[in-house]
Amino acid sequence: xxxxxxxxxxxxxSKVRLGIMSILAVxxxxxxxxIKNLLNLTDGNLASHTRSLEELGYICSSKQFIGRKxxxxxxxTPEGRKAFAEHIxxxxxxxxxxxx
Amino acid sequence: xxxxxxxxxxxxxxxxxxxxSKFLSLSGLSAILVGxxxxxxxxxxxxxxxxxxxxxxFCNDTLYQVGGIxxxxxxxxxxxxxxxxxxxxxxxxxxxxKLYFDSISKRLLVNFFxxxxxxxxxxxxxxxxxHYGLTSCIMLIFYGMALINGSKYxxxxxxxxxxxxxxxxxxxxxxxxxxxxFWAIGFGLFxxxxxxxxxxxxxxxxx
Numbered sequence: 001x002x003x004x005x006x007x008x009x010x011x012x013x014s015k016v017r018l019g020i021m022s023i024l025a026v027x028x029x030x031x032x033x034x035i036k037n038l039l040n041l042t043d044g045n046l047a048s049h050t051r052s053l054e055e056l057g058y059i060c061s062s063k064q065f066i067g068r069k070x071x072x073x074x075x076x077t078p079e080g081r082k083a084f085a086e087h088i089x090x091x092x093x094x095x096x097x098x099x100x
Numbered sequence: 101x102x103x104x105x106x107x108x109x110x111x112x113x114x115x116x117x118x119x120x121s122k123f124l125s126l127s128g129l130s131a132i133l134v135g136x137x138x139x140x141x142x143x144x145x146x147x148x149x150x151x152x153x154x155x156x157x158f159c160n161d162t163l164y165q166v167g168g169i170x171x172x173x174x175x176x177x178x179x180x181x182x183x184x185x186x187x188x189x190x191x192x193x194x195x196x197x198k199l200y201f202d203s204i205s206k207r208l209l210v211n212f213f214x215x216x217x218x219x220x221x222x223x224x225x226x227x228x229x230x231h232y233g234l235t236s237c238i239m240l241i242f243y244g245m246a247l248i249n250g251s252k253y254x255x256x257x258x259x260x261x262x263x264x265x266x267x268x269x270x271x272x273x274x275x276x277x278x279x280x281x282f283w284a285i286g287f288g289l290f291x292x293x294x295x296x297x298x299x300x301x302x303x304x305x306x307x
Binding site for chain 2: 019038
């Protein structure tokens with residue numbers, strides 16, 4: 001039996017990226033530090049993943065200053081939400097087909 | 101083996117969604133303790149009021165009695181909040197999370213305290229105008245609404261405690277003379293019952 005493997009999104013193969021999408025899917029916007037703490041990452045590591053997700057158009061960021069500290073807020077884009085939902089659906093379908 | 105991997109991934113996603121949008125470091129034991137404080141407080145209040153005409157209107161509403169009750173209520177609120185914070189801090193530490201005041205906990209605090217603060221100010225205004233009778237039901241009603249409002253940002257079943265407090269407060273508003281009793285049931289008994297339920301459901305499993 002063949003599954004819809006084309007819906008398994010390559011961009012979400014990395015656990016970190018999938019984690020970022022999971023967090024942003026249920027929040028209006030989340031700042032860099034909160035994501036970093038939730039996923040237990042270093043600054044550089046998270047920055048590289050958010051950059052690639054931004055390039056794909058799945059998330060968008062806005063930078064502002066709180067006092068003198070820069071604060072980056074991330075949120076999910078409609079395309080990102082769609083891609084994430086499809087990915088989850090593909091994973092769930094995969095599990096369902098396994099159990100049959 | 102891939103099956104287990106996918107299953108774990110989905111679970112991790114669910115976990116992250118919950119952790120990132122909800123404050124999950126509440127503890128059942130703190131609710132039980134808060135309930136016990138409330139019962140002790142109600143006992144002291146009963147003693148201050150002087151066994152007569154409990155709570156609806158103090159027969160001889162001396163400044164001493166009203167002041168005593170207000171101070172008692174504030175002390176209760178203070179030690180209850182301290183207890184909740186201390187237990188939450190401990191639980192966060194046990195789960196190897198930092199209890200940081202990030203957007204998640206801030207959201208819970210703001211949404212919980214707005215109705216609570218409004219109720220507190222209303223109570224204070226009523227006491228200033230010597231309308232003591234409605235204070236217990238207003239405390240219960242606004243506390244219930246605070247819980248319902250805050251439940252979106254923490255364990256969602258806290259809203260059932262909110263519904264219970266709200267209903268009890270509304271019943272209380274129709275009765276005369278049983279304010280302290282309703283208060284003790286709502287803040288004492290309900291907290292203890294909910295705390296035990298919470299402890300068995302979440303805290304026990306983890307240990």
